[in-house]
Amino acid sequence: MALIVQKYGGSSVADAKRIRNVARRVAKAKDEGNQVVVVVSAMGDTTDNLIKLAYQVNEQPGDRELDVILSTGEIVSSTLLALALESLGCKAVSLTGAQAGIQTDSSYSRARILRVDTKRVVSELEKGNIVIVAGFQGVTQEMDITTLGRGGSDTTAVALAASLSAEICQIYTDVEGVYTADPHLIPGARKLKEIGYEEMLELASYGARVMHNRAVELGELYNVPILVASSFSDSPGTIICKEASMEVKNKARGIVYDTNVSKVTVVGVPDHPGIAAAIFEPLARANISVDTIVQNASINNITDLTFTVARNDLIKAMSIVEPVVKSVGGKQCVTDSTLAKVSIVGTGMQNTPGYAARMFRVLYEQGINIQLITTSEIRITCIISEDRVKNAVQALHQAFELEKET
Amino acid sequence: MALIVQKYGGSSVADAKRIRNVARRVAKAKDEGNQVVVVVSAMGDTTDNLIKLAYQVNEQPGDRELDVILSTGEIVSSTLLALALESLGCKAVSLTGAQAGIQTDSSYSRARILRVDTKRVVSELEKGNIVIVAGFQGVTQEMDITTLGRGGSDTTAVALAASLSAEICQIYTDVEGVYTADPHLIPGARKLKEIGYEEMLELASYGARVMHNRAVELGELYNVPILVASSFSDSPGTIICKEASMEVKNKARGIVYDTNVSKVTVVGVPDHPGIAAAIFEPLARANISVDTIVQNASINNITDLTFTVARNDLIKAMSIVEPVVKSVGGKQCVTDSTLAKVSIVGTGMQNTPGYAARMFRVLYEQGINIQLITTSEIRITCIISEDRVKNAVQALHQAFELEKET
Numbered sequence: 001m002a003l004i005v006q007k008y009g010g011s012s013v014a015d016a017k018r019i020r021n022v023a024r025r026v027a028k029a030k031d032e033g034n035q036v037v038v039v040v041s042a043m044g045d046t047t048d049n050l051i052k053l054a055y056q057v058n059e060q061p062g063d064r065e066l067d068v069i070l071s072t073g074e075i076v077s078s079t080l081l082a083l084a085l086e087s088l089g090c091k092a093v094s095l096t097g098a099q100a101g102i103q104t105d106s107s108y109s110r111a112r113i114l115r116v117d118t119k120r121v122v123s124e125l126e127k128g129n130i131v132i133v134a135g136f137q138g139v140t141q142e143m144d145i146t147t148l149g150r151g152g153s154d155t156t157a158v159a160l161a162a163s164l165s166a167e168i169c170q171i172y173t174d175v176e177g178v179y180t181a182d183p184h185l186i187p188g189a190r191k192l193k194e195i196g197y198e199e200m201l202e203l204a205s206y207g208a209r210v211m212h213n214r215a216v217e218l219g220e221l222y223n224v225p226i227l228v229a230s231s232f233s234d235s236p237g238t239i240i241c242k243e244a245s246m247e248v249k250n251k252a253r254g255i256v257y258d259t260n261v262s263k264v265t266v267v268g269v270p271d272h273p274g275i276a277a278a279i280f281e282p283l284a285r286a287n288i289s290v291d292t293i294v295q296n297a298s299i300n301n302i303t304d305l306t307f308t309v310a311r312n313d314l315i316k317a318m319s320i321v322e323p324v325v326k327s328v329g330g331k332q333c334v335t336d337s338t339l340a341k342v343s344i345v346g347t348g349m350q351n352t353p354g355y356a357a358r359m360f361r362v363l364y365e366q367g368i369n370i371q372l373i374t375t376s377e378i379r380i381t382c383i384i385s386e387d388r389v390k391n392a393v394q395a396l397h398q399a400f401e402l403e404k405e406t
Numbered sequence: 407m408a409l410i411v412q413k414y415g416g417s418s419v420a421d422a423k424r425i426r427n428v429a430r431r432v433a434k435a436k437d438e439g440n441q442v443v444v445v446v447s448a449m450g451d452t453t454d455n456l457i458k459l460a461y462q463v464n465e466q467p468g469d470r471e472l473d474v475i476l477s478t479g480e481i482v483s484s485t486l487l488a489l490a491l492e493s494l495g496c497k498a499v500s501l502t503g504a505q506a507g508i509q510t511d512s513s514y515s516r517a518r519i520l521r522v523d524t525k526r527v528v529s530e531l532e533k534g535n536i537v538i539v540a541g542f543q544g545v546t547q548e549m550d551i552t553t554l555g556r557g558g559s560d561t562t563a564v565a566l567a568a569s570l571s572a573e574i575c576q577i578y579t580d581v582e583g584v585y586t587a588d589p590h591l592i593p594g595a596r597k598l599k600e601i602g603y604e605e606m607l608e609l610a611s612y613g614a615r616v617m618h619n620r621a622v623e624l625g626e627l628y629n630v631p632i633l634v635a636s637s638f639s640d641s642p643g644t645i646i647c648k649e650a651s652m653e654v655k656n657k658a659r660g661i662v663y664d665t666n667v668s669k670v671t672v673v674g675v676p677d678h679p680g681i682a683a684a685i686f687e688p689l690a691r692a693n694i695s696v697d698t699i700v701q702n703a704s705i706n707n708i709t710d711l712t713f714t715v716a717r718n719d720l721i722k723a724m725s726i727v728e729p730v731v732k733s734v735g736g737k738q739c740v741t742d743s744t745l746a747k748v749s750i751v752g753t754g755m756q757n758t759p760g761y762a763a764r765m766f767r768v769l770y771e772q773g774i775n776i777q778l779i780t781t782s783e784i785r786i787t788c789i790i791s792e793d794r795v796k797n798a799v800q801a802l803h804q805a806f807e808l809e810k811e812t
Contacts, residue, residue, distance in 0.1 A: 016462035023463075050482070056422035057429075057486050058493035065492070068500055069485040072478035076456070079475040080463050086471070087464035094474055098504075099549055120549075143505055143526075 002167040003125070004029060007039040007135065007157035009173045012231035013077045014044035016084075022231060023084035025172070026130060030090060035125045037164065039135040039157040040081055042073025063108035067137075067147045071097065074134035074153070082132045092130040095120065097137035098145065102156060104138035110149035111138055113156075116163035133160065151212020158215045162222035169224050171211060172231035177238035178203065178210055180402035181255040181393055188403040192253065194239040199253050199345055202379040206343040207256030216240060243347075252355060252400040253346035257389050261291075261339045262314040263371070264321060266305040268331030271298035275328060279305065282320045288313045291341075292374040292383065306372060308383065311337055339371060340389045343381040344396060356380050362399045368392055408573040409531070410435060413445040413541065413563035417580045418637035419483045420450035428637060429490035431578070432536060436496060441531045443570065445541040445563040446487055448479025469514035473543075473553045477503065480540035480559070488538045498536040501526065503543035504551065508562060510544035516555035517544055519562075522569035539566065557618020564621045568628035575630050577617060578637035583644035584609065584616050586808035587661040587799055594809040598659065600645040605659050605751055608785040612749040613662035622646060649753075658761060658806040659752035663795050667697075667745045668720040669777070670727065672711040674737030677704035681734060685711065688726045694719045697747075698780040698789065712778065714789065717743055745777060746795045749787040750802060762786050768805045774798055 006029065008022050022040075030036045050069050054061040078094040085092035101117030124131045135153025138146050148155050154171055161169035176191060178200065183189040195203075197220035204213050210228055219226045219240060229237025269275055276295070283290055293307045309317045314335060322333055349355040359380050363370055368391065372383040384392055397403065412432060419425050428446075436442050456475050460467040484500040491498035507523030530537045541559025544552050554561050560577055567575035582597060584606065589595040601609075603626035610619050616634055625632045625646060635643025675681055682701070689696055699713045715723045720741060728739055755761040765786050769776055774797065778789040790798055803809065 016459065019463050053422065053482070053486060054489055057425050058489040060493075061489045062492055065485045065488045065500055068502075069482055072481050075478050076459070076475055079471045080459060082471045083460055083464040083467045086468055087466075094471055096474075096551075145502075 001033055001035055003035040003037070003164055004168050004170060005037045005039065005157050005161040005164065005166045006170045006172060007153055008041065008081075008231055009153065010041040010044055010047070011174045012172055013040055013081065016080070019077070019080050019084050022172075023081060023088055023090075025231065026081070026085060027088050027090050030130055037121060037125070037131045037133060037160055037166070038081065039133045039153055039160065040074060040077045041135050041153040042070075043077050043080075046073040046076065064144065067108045068145045070147050071134070071137040071145050074136050078132045078134040082130075085130055085132075090130055091128050092132060093124050094132040094134070095124070096134050097156070098139035098143070100131075100133040100160070102133075102138035102159070104140060104146045104148070106140040106142070106144060106146065108146055111140075111146035113138060113148070113159045116159050118160075118163050121160070121164065151214050154212050154215035155218060158218045158222075158224055158226065161224045162218065166224065168227055169219065170227040170229065171215075172229055173210070174230065174232065175210055175228070176230045176233065176235045177228050178208065178240070179254070181397045182257070185390055185393055186255075186397050188397065190403055190405070191235075192238050193236075194241055195253060196243055196347055197240060198378055199347055200240045202343070202345040202376060203254050203256050206341060206345065206379065206381060207258035208254070211240075251346050251348035252344045252402065253348070255342065255344055255393050255396050255400070255402065257340055257342045257393055259340040259386050259389065260310050260312075261308050261337075261341055261383065262311045263306060263308050263336040263339050263383065264314070264317060265334045265336075266321065266325050266330055267334060268302050269305060269325060269328055271301045271303040276305065278328060279321060279324055282324065283317060286316060286320055288317050288320075292372050292381070294372050294374075308339075308341075308372070338386050339383050340386040341381050341383055342389060342392045342396065343379050344400060345379045347378050349378055349380070358399065359396065362395050363392060366391055366395050407439055407441055409441040409443070409570055410574050410576060411443045411445065411563050411567040411570065411572045412576045412578060413559055414447065414487075414637055415559065415579045416447040416450055416453070418578055419446055419487065422486070425449075425483070425486050425490050428578075429487060429494055429496075431637065432487070432491060433494050433496050436536055443527060443531070443537045443539060443566055443572070444487065445539045445559055445566065446480060446483045447541050447559040448476075449483050449486075452479040452482065470550065473514045474551045476553050477540070477543040477551050480542050484538045484540040488536075491536055491538075496536055497534050498538060499530050500538040500540070501530070502540050503562070504545035504549070506537075506539040506566070508539075508544035508565070510546060510552045510554070512546045512548070512550060512552065514552055517546075517552035519544060519554070519565045522565050524566075524569050527566070527570065557620050560618050560621035561624060564624045564628075564630055564632065567630045568624065572630065574633055575625065576633040576635065577621075578635055579616070580636065580638065581616055581634070582636045582639065582641050583634050584614065584646070585660070587803050588663070591796055591799055592661075592803050594803065596809055596811070598644050599642075600647055601659060602649055602753055603646060604784055605753055606646045608749070608751040608782060609660050609662050612747060612751065612785065612787060613664035614660070617646075657752050657754035658750045658808065659754065661748070661750055661799050661802050661806070661808065663746055663748045663799055665746040665792050665795065666716050666718075667714050667743075667747055667789065668717045669712060669714050669742040669745055669789070670720070670723060671740045671742075672727065672731050672736055673740060674708050675711060675731060675734055676736075677707045677709040682711070684734060685727060685730055688730065689723060692722060692726055694723050694726075698778055698787070700778055700780075714745075714747075714778070744792050745789050746792040747787050747789055748795060748798045748802070749785050750806060751785045753784050755784060755786070764805065765802065768801050769798060772797055772801050
């Protein structure tokens, strides 16, 4: 008998009808002879509505109380799914994060899971129950309720799968899997049968909105195979696992893009030790994530420094950077919010410089100017004008033959 | 420094504005130098809405899951009150029933409190926090969530007050206190300054809808003084305590009525041992509460038996009683749902037969026929026609001089 963990997102449990649909899918997995643990998110808009309520009584609600109120959203959907399963004649029991043994540190609103005490879940499975766990939440050693932040329910699911040595963690969502490119943009985009953890991490970081990185990292760490598939169809989805089969090696795997990019160029700062630290340390303290950083070669000990931030961080970033630049005698700061990142990702590109050259040539042939370049071992990213993104992704998708089945 | 427990009902925390109002009242109690524990009910319609959701996914939702989903209502209002207090600059922390140590048996939907482990509440009070506890809920030894049934939040408040040896338990609600009669019916009805536990129990059982009996019984058992007052005004309310002051002894204290009465008369059953048991045992098994029972003197070993039940129990009661009556050779069952109970209550009436005689005379003078009579040590109840209730209460209120201050 296999043990599987399933997770259903907020849109999959948005109303009673959808919850009954999810119940039928869960019941099927159980009927096929599996032990089933299900993690659910809050119904549709519940979380937003609870946040709104909190702001009505306090303009700056504290994290501890906010976590308690938000945790109720997933508790409600978990009990409703248990009830829907009971009405199908299945034995089911809902557990809160605390009851399911999800033990976290006490960083409210973005708690990290320290360990999972699986005793209760195991005992309920042994009684023949389907176990429904409220996602996104945990409990500190002092029994205080915490939430896990973005991607929290995915993280709950993978952490449970790892602790229970589940055969697979199935993430059911409103997309059908991981594609070679955004299928809304590229009609010929192909759904991948499988993809490696590292590739998925790069895809997610550079624009794919399928799953949060945290859950993928956890899956990699404990080697939990993760299926991403739709809760609204029976289409097979994509498996995220340790290593793609040998035959798909030596290939680019996907093209992603992200338009949430602002570029900041600091012009004419003295090229001496400590300048970069003086600029980037205060940004880090302000919790602003800096992405690409490029420094030009120095001429007469004067250099230019360019970096990118998310667009909604730009004003805050400038308020920090401008005084610093002034104080070190820099000339000016120039910003540009009309840019986008386009990336190709694939373990097959490792140590294969030809991929980068091919990417640059494809963009050149389209007349697309490359403003910045950044690479990892399995990713090449170019920053280009936002209005050329569709053009770039289409040309790259074709050039790297991603439409073809491997 | 005094420790007080306050409880606010659902209408007192129905929206953000009312929650902020409650926060100001709580803050005032704290500012006056008290340690404050607050118990809250769910906001207005929350409980009804959660029940509706549950029925949308399961026509016969199980008690365990229903308790979990209902418990979220009080958790939400407790965090909102904590947030509202924080925005007033008060240190506050919300606790779920489980966190507050409310340990119950596992009778879902009507759990009884077994003990209160006050460790966490005490430690939060010692840190200078106002402690907000989600009412109506507890947790079993196995860490399963339970709810306490009717009057649950009042019971939570009195149980906490008893366990913490609080100076007083203040129940804030949408009425101003306990009156000598329903003030909507009797304009001259007077709010009582204080009333004994026993008197309050009789008033509540026989028609006053101020507080649930369970909380009053608990208050009596642990000798916790209970204040009932309005959360919308600063009017002083009524204290329920061990014994009303000496000067108010030897008096009727209040008139209550209840129109939720159906009478069942079983005509012509044989008068031999076991008949009453044969009728009332199956009613008890069906969880139907039988109120007044009267058996007429037997003539030729044939007797009549009359009892009352709540109106919504009548059909079920008849479906149980009719076959039994038939099987023992009884003639017929007659029902009447046009009746009401009118009661006078007061410890002052103990061993004072004059009160009963006076009540009967007052009703006689009004031309009101008495169908049944039942008494306790501190209560006399007459069952009369429903359409004479107002008349009866007015006449009795005047005859027993309840408008006069003692």
